[in-house]
Amino acid sequence: MRTSIKIKRQFIPRPEKRPAELKSSEADEEPPGRSYTSADPEEPPGKTAANRHRFFEHIPDALWNDWRWHFRNRITTVDQLAEFIPLSKEEQAQLKLVTMRYPLSITPYYLSLIDPDNPDDPIKKQAVPSSLEITMGTIGQEDPLAEKEDSVVPGLVHRYPDRALMVLTDICPMLCRHCTRKREWRHGGWVRNESEIEAMLEYLRRNSGIKDVILSGGDPLMLSNRRLESIISRIREIRHIEIIRIGTRFPVVLPQRIDEELCAALSKHGPIWLNTHFNHPRELTPQAAEVCDRLLRSGVPVNNQSVLLRGVNDSVETQLKLCQGLLRIKVRPYYLFQCDEVQGTEHLRTPVETGIKIIEGMRGHTSGLAIPTFVIDLPQGGGKVPLQPNYVLSQTGKELLLRNYQGNLYHYRNPGEQAYPDLAATAGLFRESGSPLEVKGAEDADRVVVRS
Numbered sequence: 001m002r003t004s005i006k007i008k009r010q011f012i013p014r015p016e017k018r019p020a021e022l023k024s025s026e027a028d029e030e031p032p033g034r035s036y037t038s039a040d041p042e043e044p045p046g047k048t049a050a051n052r053h054r055f056f057e058h059i060p061d062a063l064w065n066d067w068r069w070h071f072r073n074r075i076t077t078v079d080q081l082a083e084f085i086p087l088s089k090e091e092q093a094q095l096k097l098v099t100m101r102y103p104l105s106i107t108p109y110y111l112s113l114i115d116p117d118n119p120d121d122p123i124k125k126q127a128v129p130s131s132l133e134i135t136m137g138t139i140g141q142e143d144p145l146a147e148k149e150d151s152v153v154p155g156l157v158h159r160y161p162d163r164a165l166m167v168l169t170d171i172c173p174m175l176c177r178h179c180t181r182k183r184e185w186r187h188g189g190w191v192r193n194e195s196e197i198e199a200m201l202e203y204l205r206r207n208s209g210i211k212d213v214i215l216s217g218g219d220p221l222m223l224s225n226r227r228l229e230s231i232i233s234r235i236r237e238i239r240h241i242e243i244i245r246i247g248t249r250f251p252v253v254l255p256q257r258i259d260e261e262l263c264a265a266l267s268k269h270g271p272i273w274l275n276t277h278f279n280h281p282r283e284l285t286p287q288a289a290e291v292c293d294r295l296l297r298s299g300v301p302v303n304n305q306s307v308l309l310r311g312v313n314d315s316v317e318t319q320l321k322l323c324q325g326l327l328r329i330k331v332r333p334y335y336l337f338q339c340d341e342v343q344g345t346e347h348l349r350t351p352v353e354t355g356i357k358i359i360e361g362m363r364g365h366t367s368g369l370a371i372p373t374f375v376i377d378l379p380q381g382g383g384k385v386p387l388q389p390n391y392v393l394s395q396t397g398k399e400l401l402l403r404n405y406q407g408n409l410y411h412y413r414n415p416g417e418q419a420y421p422d423l424a425a426t427a428g429l430f431r432e433s434g435s436p437l438e439v440k441g442a443e444d445a446d447r448v449v450v451r452s
């Protein structure tokens with residue numbers, strides 16, 4: 001039973017100091033904060049960082065807009081968390097055990113999106129640990145995608161012939177409870193050093209089949225702008241690499257990071273695509289919209305890869321709101337992932353049928369642009385498999401029986417393999433005079449007769 005507890009809800013910032021995890025001199029070079037766009041008081045709850053003024057009203061805008069301040073003041077202990085979210089003594093004791101295995105990290109910005117009074121809050125479920133991470137913790141695997149096996153040099157995963165993944169750090173501003181790389185959390189924060197980066201680049205230079213490089217982590221935007229640009233510019237010098245992609249959740253959990261300086265750096269080295277990870281419509285705040293727009297204006301297209309999570313976004317209604325909201329901020333809903341079978345995430349996983357039903361419920365009820373591809377990332381590195389409702393009820397060589405989103409049935413003539421009459425047979429039909437052919441209309445459903 002939940003006991004009544006008194007919540008202080010007054011945030012005490014930590015003393016200003018360098019983040020311990022950033023071991024290089026980069027912390028000194030990190031960007032100034034951007035100006036703050038005040039939340040419209042008439043916005044509905046949840047659409048803005050509604051709890052900023054409830055929890056952080058004494059924090060000056062200059063600090064609130066500084067991503068380094070948020071990083072330094074992440075909520076990383078259960079005692080800190082209990083100052084904002086109602087937790088009984090028993091729950092606190094359980095969560096302390098959970099965090100010994102799976103640590104906790106929430107940015108003040110993301111915390112401000114949580115409704116602390118709703119035990120089933122979908123934002124909270126992504127950020128706040130659950131005792132189920134341990135009680136169901138033997139289900140699944142630590143590394144179901146076998147990422148370690150495909151590492152060709154430390155930090156470089158080369159699984160597909162034309163693509164490679166550079167893991168630049170294991171640090172993330174927030175630790176998402178559904179993370180596929182949860183196994184890495186207890187190894188502490190690291191950033192690849194220069195010799196490791198150079199070894200990865202050398203591999204890329206020697207493998208001309210690689211056309212597409214994905215910067216990943218952790219979160220690669222944990223690196224300073226200077227370091228990131230140094231890496232990106234060296235990738236750009238490799239002539240056979242066409243595309244650079246960045247996988248980051250910063251636009252969702254700490255949009256302050258996407259400042260003008262970063263966007264100016266990215267704009268010099270395109271084509272760069274950025275894939276981010278919005279899971280719920282309440283994450284689409286004005287701040288998030290602003291930085292996605294900033295990226296787009298810098299020539300960086302933004303795609304969204306969400307993860308289907310129980311109690312977070314596992315309904316048609318929520319997915320419609322999320323994906324239509326993404327289109328409104330000009331972000332393309334790209335993938336909806338079935339949650340990987342990672343240990344410590346089972347309580348958030350849904351049956352595969354849920355994802356298929358969601359896609360079915362969206363199709364026909366919104367623009368096709370708003371419908372992501374539902375995929376399973378196969379175990380043992382088998383790659384992504386798209387899944388969708390079955391609209392083909394029967395099929396022969398000549399005809400398909402299809403159903404539409406309303407359940408109505410339609411016959412569809414199948415043109416077959418050979419779309420045109422045999423060219424050799426028709427060659428003799430040409431007159432030497434070269435007069436144009438007369439094409440007679442189809443005499444039956446499958447044939448076009450050509451005669452001179």
Ligand code: SF4
Binds near residue numbers: 172180218249
């Ligand atoms: S941002 Fe991505 S890598 Fe980092 S904890 Fe969240 S899901 Fe994992």
